Amino acid sequence: MDRDPKGQQVMSLRLSRVLRDIGVTRQNVARRRKTYLIHEKMDNAIDIITNHGLKKMFVFGSQSEGTTTLGMKSDTDCLNCLNDFSVITDWADWEPGKGCLLMIKNDRSPPQHCCLQIVKRDCPLPETLDNVKAKWDVEETMDGRVLLKNTWIDSWIEQCFGRLFRKQGPSRSAHKDLDFIIAFRYNGPLFECNFLFTRPKPGHWPRHETLAKARQCETFLVPQGHAESDQSKLEWRFSTSLIERLLMFDLNILKIQVYTFLKILRKSFFKPLVGDRLSTFHFKTALLFTLETYPPEIWQERNLLQCVIFCLKTIQRWFNLRHCPHYTISGVDLFVGKLRKWEFPLLSTVLSDMIDNIMDYVTQIEMDQIGERIVDRPRTFSTRLQNTLATVEGCFYTYIIQIFRFDTMTESNISETKNKIIKVQEILNESDIWAELQHAVKFLYQYLATMAASTCLRSNQPIPPVIYRLYEASLDSDLTSSRLKLASMLYCSGQYEEAKLVLTYTESQLHVDVCQVCPCAGRATHLKTETFLQKVYELPVLEVLKRHVACSVAFNSLEICCVPAFLVYEMHRVIRPDDFYHRHPINDYWMDLVIIDSKPFMFYLQYLTFRQIGEEERRLEVLDKLHNYVCVESRGRGHMETALNVLGQCYELENQYDMARTCYRKSLELFPYNNAARWHINRLLQRA
Numbered sequence: 241m242d243r244d245p246k247g248q249q250v251m252s253l254r255l256s257r258v259l260r261d262i263g264v265t266r267q268n269v270a271r272r273r274k275t276y277l278i279h280e281k282m283d284n285a286i287d288i289i290t291n292h293g294l295k296k297m298f299v300f301g302s303q304s305e306g307t308t309t310l311g312m313k314s315d316t317d318c319l320n321c322l323n324d325f326s327v328i329t330d331w332a333d334w335e336p337g338k339g340c341l342l343m344i345k346n347d348r349s350p351p352q353h354c355c356l357q358i359v360k361r362d363c364p365l366p367e368t369l370d371n372v373k374a375k376w377d378v379e380e381t382m383d384g385r386v387l388l389k390n391t392w393i394d395s396w397i398e399q400c401f402g403r404l405f406r407k408q409g410p411s412r413s414a415h416k417d418l419d420f421i422i423a424f425r426y427n428g429p430l431f432e433c434n435f436l437f438t439r440p441k442p443g444h445w446p447r448h449e450t451l452a453k454a455r456q457c458e459t460f461l462v463p464q465g466h467a468e469s470d471q472s473k474l475e476w477r478f479s480t481s482l483i484e485r486l487l488m489f490d491l492n493i494l495k496i497q498v499y500t501f502l503k504i505l506r507k508s509f510f511k512p513l514v515g516d517r518l519s520t521f522h523f524k525t526a527l528l529f530t531l532e533t534y535p536p537e538i539w540q541e542r543n544l545l546q547c548v549i550f551c552l553k554t555i556q557r558w559f560n561l562r563h564c565p566h567y568t569i570s571g572v573d574l575f576v577g578k579l580r581k582w583e584f585p586l587l588s589t590v591l592s593d594m595i596d597n598i599m600d601y602v603t604q605i606e607m608d609q610i611g612e613r614i615v616d617r618p619r620t621f622s623t624r625l626q627n628t629l630a631t632v633e634g635c636f637y638t639y640i641i642q643i644f645r646f647d648t649m650t651e652s653n654i655s656e657t658k659n660k661i662i663k664v665q666e667i668l669n670e671s672d673i674w675a676e677l678q679h680a681v682k683f684l685y686q687y688l689a690t691m692a693a694s695t696c697l698r699s700n701q702p703i704p705p706v707i708y709r710l711y712e713a714s715l716d717s718d719l720t721s722s723r724l725k726l727a728s729m730l731y732c733s734g735q736y737e738e739a740k741l742v743l744t745y746t747e748s749q750l751h752v753d754v755c756q757v758c759p760c761a762g763r764a765t766h767l768k769t770e771t772f773l774q775k776v777y778e779l780p781v782l783e784v785l786k787r788h789v790a791c792s793v794a795f796n797s798l799e800i801c802c803v804p805a806f807l808v809y810e811m812h813r814v815i816r817p818d819d820f821y822h823r824h825p826i827n828d829y830w831m832d833l834v835i836i837d838s839k840p841f842m843f844y845l846q847y848l849t850f851r852q853i854g855e856e857e858r859r860l861e862v863l864d865k866l867h868n869y870v871c872v873e874s875r876g877r878g879h880m881e882t883a884l885n886v887l888g889q890c891y892e893l894e895n896q897y898d899m900a901r902t903c904y905r906k907s908l909e910l911f912p913y914n915n916a917a918r919w920h921i922n923r924l925l926q927r928a
Contacts, residue, residue, distance in 0.1 A: 269306030282642035311608035350466035390463035467577020685714035
């Protein structure tokens with residue numbers, strides 16, 4: 241079949257259909273790109289608001305390109321560029337008051353690498369070792385230059401991440417799904433990084449418009465030395481990630497399918513042989529050179545497999561040469577430090593067989609059930625719609641998590657929160673994500689209103705109208721969380737009838753397709769109905785957030801007077817030393833907050849309110865609802881330990897101590913660490 245052009249074209253069309261079925265469609269690629277570019281912009285807006293824009297974040301790789309599938313389980317590549325530093329190549333470029341680093345590159349420097357010399361902030365002179373901050377990792381050379389090591393910030397990052405710190409190449413991370421790079425940038429021409437613009441090319445690709453944009457892209461210096469250098473810790477690698485992303489964004493859906501399928505082949509057949517040392521970047525480089533080399537008319541759906549083979553032949557040629565060039569930087573061999581000499585014959589043999597018998601390999605692919613799909617074996621597969629909705633779900637969560645981050649930026653006081661709101665308003669007109677920023681402010685209004693109300697309650701002062709107006713401004717942040725914060729404040733201030741009205745209205749807004757959403761790591765996400773995902777697919781994300789999402793409700797220590805007293809225990813989860821050990825240093829920031837899912841909090845507030853105003857029948861009715869939620873509806877998802885704890889307290893108030901004890905023990909069984917249930921079990925033991 242591989243030598244039958246007609247047969248290969250038929251199989252190419254079938255493979256293209258399969259790739260669309262597993263989610264590699266124009267719409268899904270566009271959705272992924274939009275999602276992660278908004279992620280990038282929101283992160284940078286947060287940094288401007290909280291940190292004066294000292295860094296700029298970029299999302300690179302498969303997520304922002306849209307070159308992934310559900311089965312590939314790709315991580316997210318984030319690069320943080322430090323704006324407080326300026327990299328210069330000439331003393332004339334020195335800027336006062338800014339951290340300057342002089343690029344040192346000579347004939348002995350490895351390709352794609354340089355060293356960085358620290359320069360004084362107050363004058364254009366080299367810095368001396370005695371003036372360098374002790375926490376920086378530097379080295380003084382024989383000629384007196386103080387060079388910044390590429391490990392300069394590792395100790396600080398390791399201190400933040402603790403035992404979870406992992407280092408791989410230029411990446412420093414504490415999470416297996418996130419590659420995190422801290423880099424500097426250089427905004428100017430570099431001879432070896434002009435390779436794309438100066439070397440001979442056929443001319444049809446990259447397009448002239450793309451090249452013009454690429455010339456404006458900055459170069460990053462990432463913390464990674466040359467693999468064969470004896471001074472690798474002093475070296476920084478040039479990265480043209482912005483240019484590479486620009487080139488990938490210029491590809492049509494067929495070329496995206498080719499590259500995505502190349503990545504599937506790599507992960508299925510080459511990763512078991514050499515791990516990630518033959519990386520997706522090698523295959524991306526092969527695609528780019530192949531696009532440049534072969535005529536544009538071949539890139540058609542019926543030629544999908546042949547286009548894949550052309551890319552594989554490009555890699556095979558490099559295997560034979562034992563040299564892989566970089567697409568945008570001259571003098572680089574991408575195989576150095578990756579593949580060993582004895583591995584080239586093995587890989588070349590596998591690649592030759594793959595080229596000659598491509599369909600045999602396609603039918604063996606287990607990822608996303610491609611092999612079974614391509615031969616139409618009688619088995620139930622996820623449909624194109626289901627895969628599209630699963631992609632939509634992932635993008636939706638990534639999108640709204642950035643909006644939630646505004647209310648968890650830091651535990652700010654009233655003055656700091658007001659300043660954040662002012663800063664958001666200042667950058668609104670200059671931002672192309674103004675709608676997202678305006679919506680994020682509504683969550684800040686929640687906190688501002690509740691902190692101000694808590695201050696009033698603490699000093700036994702009446703709550704002024706301006707605080708109620710803040711609550712009103714936040715009400716459509718989502719379907720429930722602002723209303724529940726308002727109801728909690730009303731309950732804690734003794735306004736039980738008003739709390740009852742707000743809670744009744746909130747419950748009336750819930751429908752079967754409402755999705756509870758919580759940004760906290762370590763808790764199973766709530767299931768989403770297909771109807772809800774259809775809404776996400778059809779409607780703008782912010783509209784879905786307003787009408788169909790019930791966010792978890794969080795209180796910080798400055799809102800404590802607006803929280804039912806029992807829930808304050810949730811702020812004190814650390815009881816034993818083991819609790820500290822089982823906390824993620826970054827992801828578990830929320831454990832110092834009171835945080836509870838919307839539905840159980842609503843039922844709990846209703847129970848307390850009906851108990852205060854003496855509506856016994858409704859009190860017992862809502863207790864049944866809370867019990868049903870915990871035992872049936874929730875399916876153990878979300879902040880189940882907190883839901884069990886509040887259910888236990890309701891049973892305590894009903895004098896059903898055995899039921900209460902059962903709830904607390906079940907809570908502790910599910911989450912044995914950092915769980916306030918331990919306090920409640922001890923209380924009941926003392927009562928006995």
